[in-house]
Amino acid sequence: VGSGGMLIQSKKYVEETGGDVNKIDLFGQEDSGTTWSICKMNMILHGVGGANIQNEDTLAKPQHIDANGEIRTYSRVIANPPFSQNYSRDGMTHQSRFHTWLPEGGKKADFMFVQHMLASLKQDGKMAVVMPHGVLFRGGEEKTCRQKFIEEGILEAVIGLPQGLFYGTGIPACVLVFNKANAANRKHVVFINADREYKEGKNQNSLRPEDIEKITHVYESLTSDTDNNVEKYARAVPVSELEQEEFNLNIRRYVDNSPAPEPHDVKAHLNGGVPADEVNSLEYHWQNYAQLKEALFSLGHPKQKDDDSLSSKYWSFAQAIESKADIKTTIENHPQLIAKHDAFYGQLDNWWSAHFVPQFHKLGDEKLGSKGVFALRRDALNSIVSALLPENLLTIYQVRGAMANNFKQHEADLKSIANSGWNAELIPDEEILESQFPEVLANLKKDAARITELEALFAAVNESIEDDSNETEEESESSVLPKAQVKALKDAKKENNGQLRDLKKELKFAKKEAPVRALQLEASIEKLTSANTEIDAKLEQHTTLEKELKELKAGVKEAEKKKENLVDAAREKITPAEAKALIEARFKKQMRDSYAHYLRQLVTQLIKAIENLYNKYAITTKEIITSRDQQASLLNDFLMELGYE
Numbered sequence: 247v248g249s250g251g252m253l254i255q256s257k258k259y260v261e262e263t264g265g266d267v268n269k270i271d272l273f274g275q276e277d278s279g280t281t282w283s284i285c286k287m288n289m290i291l292h293g294v295g296g297a298n299i300q301n302e303d304t305l306a307k308p309q310h311i312d313a314n315g316e317i318r319t320y321s322r323v324i325a326n327p328p329f330s331q332n333y334s335r336d337g338m339t340h341q342s343r344f345h346t347w348l349p350e351g352g353k354k355a356d357f358m359f360v361q362h363m364l365a366s367l368k369q370d371g372k373m374a375v376v377m378p379h380g381v382l383f384r385g386g387e388e389k390t391c392r393q394k395f396i397e398e399g400i401l402e403a404v405i406g407l408p409q410g411l412f413y414g415t416g417i418p419a420c421v422l423v424f425n426k427a428n429a430a431n432r433k434h435v436v437f438i439n440a441d442r443e444y445k446e447g448k449n450q451n452s453l454r455p456e457d458i459e460k461i462t463h464v465y466e467s468l469t470s471d472t473d474n475n476v477e478k479y480a481r482a483v484p485v486s487e488l489e490q491e492e493f494n495l496n497i498r499r500y501v502d503n504s505p506a507p508e509p510h511d512v513k514a515h516l517n518g519g520v521p522a523d524e525v526n527s528l529e530y531h532w533q534n535y536a537q538l539k540e541a542l543f544s545l546g547h548p549k550q551k552d553d554d555s556l557s558s559k560y561w562s563f564a565q566a567i568e569s570k571a572d573i574k575t576t577i578e579n580h581p582q583l584i585a586k587h588d589a590f591y592g593q594l595d596n597w598w599s600a601h602f603v604p605q606f607h608k609l610g611d612e613k614l615g616s617k618g619v620f621a622l623r624r625d626a627l628n629s630i631v632s633a634l635l636p637e638n639l640l641t642i643y644q645v646r647g648a649m650a651n652n653f654k655q656h657e658a659d660l661k662s663i664a665n666s667g668w669n670a671e672l673i674p675d676e677e678i679l680e681s682q683f684p685e686v687l688a689n690l691k692k693d694a695a696r697i698t699e700l701e702a703l704f705a706a707v708n709e710s711i712e713d714d715s716n717e718t719e720e721e722s723e724s725s726v727l728p729k730a731q732v733k734a735l736k737d738a739k740k741e742n743n744g745q746l747r748d749l750k751k752e753l754k755f756a757k758k759e760a761p762v763r764a765l766q767l768e769a770s771i772e773k774l775t776s777a778n779t780e781i782d783a784k785l786e787q788h789t790t791l792e793k794e795l796k797e798l799k800a801g802v803k804e805a806e807k808k809k810e811n812l813v814d815a816a817r818e819k820i821t822p823a824e825a826k827a828l829i830e831a832r833f834k835k836q837m838r839d840s841y842a843h844y845l846r847q848l849v850t851q852l853i854k855a856i857e858n859l860y861n862k863y864a865i866t867t868k869e870i871i872t873s874r875d876q877q878a879s880l881l882n883d884f885l886m887e888l889g890y891e
Contacts, residue, residue, distance in 0.1 A: 247274030247299060250285035252324050254292045262620045272297035273320065275304045305358055306338050310366070317343060317365050323373035327359040329415065330378060340365075346391045356381045357391045360422065364400070370427040372402075376412075376419050382495040393493045396485055399429035403436040403465055406497040408444035410451040420497065423465070434482040436468045439501040455654070456647030463643065478503045510862065518866045519547030519560030520859050531852050534638060535583045541576055542567060542856060563864065570864070573856045577849060587845055590637045594841060597633035598834060602626060606833075610663040610826065619660045623653045640844050648840040656833060668826040670817040675809070677828055678816045686812060690805055693798050700795045727788045739781045742774045749774070 247253060253272045260267050272294055276282040282301040289297045300309035304327075310318040317340055330353040335341075343365035348354045356377055367373050381388055382404065395401040403423035410416045418441055425432075443457045453461075460479075467474040472482035483500045491499060498504075511521040525543060532539045544564050546556030566576055577583065605625065609618050627646050634645045653660070659672050670678070680687050707726045727735070749771050756764035820828075 247276045247285055248326065249281055250274065250288040250297075250299070252326065253297060254288060254294065256322070256324060257292070257294055261616065262623060264620065264624060273310050273318075274298070275300045275302060275309050277301075277303045305333050305355065305362060308340055308343075308362065308366075316340075317362075319366055319368045319371070321368055321371045323363045323367050323371065324375070325359065325363060325373075326376040326412070327356070329356065329417075329419075330380070331355040333358055345394060346387050348387050348391075354384075354388065357388055360424075361391070364424060367424070367426055372423070372425045372427065374421055374423050376407075377422055379406075379418060379420055379497075381422075382420065382497065389493055392495060395424070396435065396488055396493060399432035400424045400426055401435055402432065402469060403438065404495055404497060405438040405461060405465070406441045406501075408441045408451055408453070410447075411444070411453070413450065433485050434472045435485065435488060435495075436465065436472075436480065436482050437495075437497055437500045438464055438468075438480040439497050439503045440479070441497075442503055454647060455651040456641070456643040459646045459650065460641075460643040463646075513550065514560060514863050515867050517547075517549040517868070518863065519550045519557075519562060520863045522559050522561055524859060525561050528852065528855055534586055535580060537582055538577065538580050540564070541580055542573070563860065567860070570857055570860050573860060574853050577853055577856070583849070586637075586639070590634065590639055590841075590845065591838070593633050593637060594838065597630060598837075601629050601633070603830070606830065607826070609660070610668045613665060613667055615664050616661055618664045619653075619657070622660070623650075626653070634841075639848060640841070644844050648844060649837070652833075652837045652840055655836070659829070663829070668822040668829060670820040670825045673817075673820070673825060673828050673832075675813045677832060678813050678820070686805070686809075690802065690809075693802050693805075697795065697798050697802065700791060700798070703791075704795075726791060727784070732785065732788060735781050735785055739778055742778050742781075746771060746774050746778075 253274055257267055257270070257272065260270060272289075274285065274297065276285055276299065279301055282299065285299050289295055289299065298310070302309050308317060312318045332351055332353055333348075333355040334350055335347070344358065344361045346357070346361070348356075348358050360375055360377070360381075363373050363375055382392075392401075401422065402425040403421075405421040405423065407419050407421065409418040412419060423436075438461060440457065440461050443454075443460065445452050445454045445457075464474075464476055464480045468476075468480055468482050475481045479501065481501050487500075488495070509521070509524055511524070513519075514521050520543065525539065528539075542564055543561040545558065545561055547560045547562045548556070550557040550560040552558075564576075567573060605622055608614065609622055612618075614621070627649050630649050631642055631645050634640065635642055640648075662669060662672055676687070703726050708728050749767050753764055753767040753771065756767055
């Protein structure tokens with residue numbers, strides 16, 4: 247059971263789907279004493295302190311036994327057992343759990359855990375277990391296990407996951423789903439290859455909300471109707487085919503999701519033009535954005551002809567596309583694209599106002615509790631699909647995934663609203679200041695911007711080359727001097743002041759005893775005083791800006807200290823109605839931003855696709871060869887002029 251994360255998530259799932267968590271009991275067993283202690287603590291912290299978690303080796307001494315001394319059975323069993331472990335048969339109890347004994351050495355205990363889980367499963371139960379890919383295709387006893395699972399009809403699905411999802415191992419894993427219900431009539435095994443769809447992280451990868459939605463949606467669809475195959479993603483494979491493959495369950499053998507090879511048209515490479523097949527492969531985008539294709543391409547190419555007419559098999563880049571940079575500008579600024587996205591946001595706003603807001607308000611007004619949050623989530627996931635899917639911009643998985651992600655991010659806030667109402671404590675400090683003290687926030691932003699401007703000015707001057715006359719002029723115009731120059735001027739003034747003190751002392755006695763020397767001293771004093779005046783003039787504006795920067799930083803620091811008091815005072819002023827409006831606005835903005843992210847991805851994919859066509863076909867092979875020959879000829883001429891040939 248590990249630290250209990252799966253059990254906690256299973257409880258949460260029951261709540262999210264409208265089930266009664268009071269009617270479920272949670273059980274688990276963990277071999278490590280430290281991990282068992284953490285698991286027990288997790289159960290208490292998440293409100294499931296009554297979970298029955300035992301500390302013992304699951305294979306050697308199972309602890310969950312019924313009144314007859316047999317392995318206790320459950321409706322649902324889930325686990326992520328340790329991969330590739332050894333085990334020992336000596337002293338093992340309840341050996342009837344296992345129909346196939348795996349080698350005790352060789353780190354092949356994976357299917358031993360699976361057999362134990364199946365022995366703990368009721369006759370109408372379902373289970374899911376995370377396994378390494380090796381169990382899918384290795385021979386020997388593991389093949390015998392796979393064959394028995396398939397022939398008994400209990401293996402329902404094999405789901406391939408991306409690499410790097412789990413702590414401690416970077417290898418890709420899979421989920422095996424077993425279902426004893428209706429096993430005798432099961433003639434297919436569902437294969438889902440989801441190993442290419444994930445979010446890449448620095449230390450660990452993760453499944454995005456849309457990835458999870460897609461896996462669950464396709465699994466439910468294919469297990470209910472084996473004809474609902476998804477190309478390059480999922481397929482219901484007949485048992486007869488698995489028998490022909492000798493029960494090898496290598497996922498890519500049945501669902502190969504390798505990307506198609508990059509197409510290349512030899513005629514287009516030689517003579518120019520963009521193949522119509524490759525342009526039309528983006529038909530999904532052309533349907534969404536009317537006339538965008540015509541803004542990027544024109545039909546036909548002067549060097550690609552059928553008889554005497556232009557060939558319809560090739561397109562040319564439009565006159566507006568003079569360089570690759572024009573592609574991005576043309577797409578992003580196209581009126582039909584902007585109008586299509588505006589219509590999408592319009593539908594989102596309509597759904598928000600007409601469908602979501604009344605239930606959202608009811609959640610806090612009537613304090614519906616956690617059940618209200620999960621009911622709101624279920625309804626939002628279904629109703630948003632009806633609102634946005636007809637726009638044909640995002641897939642059902644992206645539409646539902648974005649909404650699921652919003653609820654996940656705001657889960658704590660929503661539960662607080664549902665239990666305590668519209669509490670101003672839920673509003674971030676910045677939003678509090680913006681609503682109650684906008685002038686304070688505006689001044690802080692203004693001062694921060696000025697600080698950035700001054701720091702950039704000082705940094706730019708200090709990075710410049712001081713012996714460049716043009717840059718020296720720029721320094722004098724900006725009134726900012728490099729640090730080295732400021733130091734030199736201050737050192738010069740300090741030296742001048744030292745000389746002035748000595749000269750003035752000498753002048754005091756010279757006026758009485760040496761009038762001529764006194765005149766010389768007065769001239770020297772006047773010269774040094776004039777030099778100091780020039781230095782002060784040079785330093786004046788620089789010092790003013792330096793002082794301004796120092797005062798601004800001190801002011802911002804002081805304002806940041808006072809901000810906490812302002813925020814506390816502002817929260818006291820906010821009424822529940824104002825809090826409701828601010829919380830609603832923030833939730834709506836973040837929801838809108840999540841869908842905007844998907845639309846940006848969509849546009850970026852289109853831009854990259856067109857840029858790829860430009861890279862391949864904008865310049866022909868013949869043009870490259872001609873250019874090469876011209877440069878070679880030019881090089882030969884230079885070599886001859888230099889006398890090398």
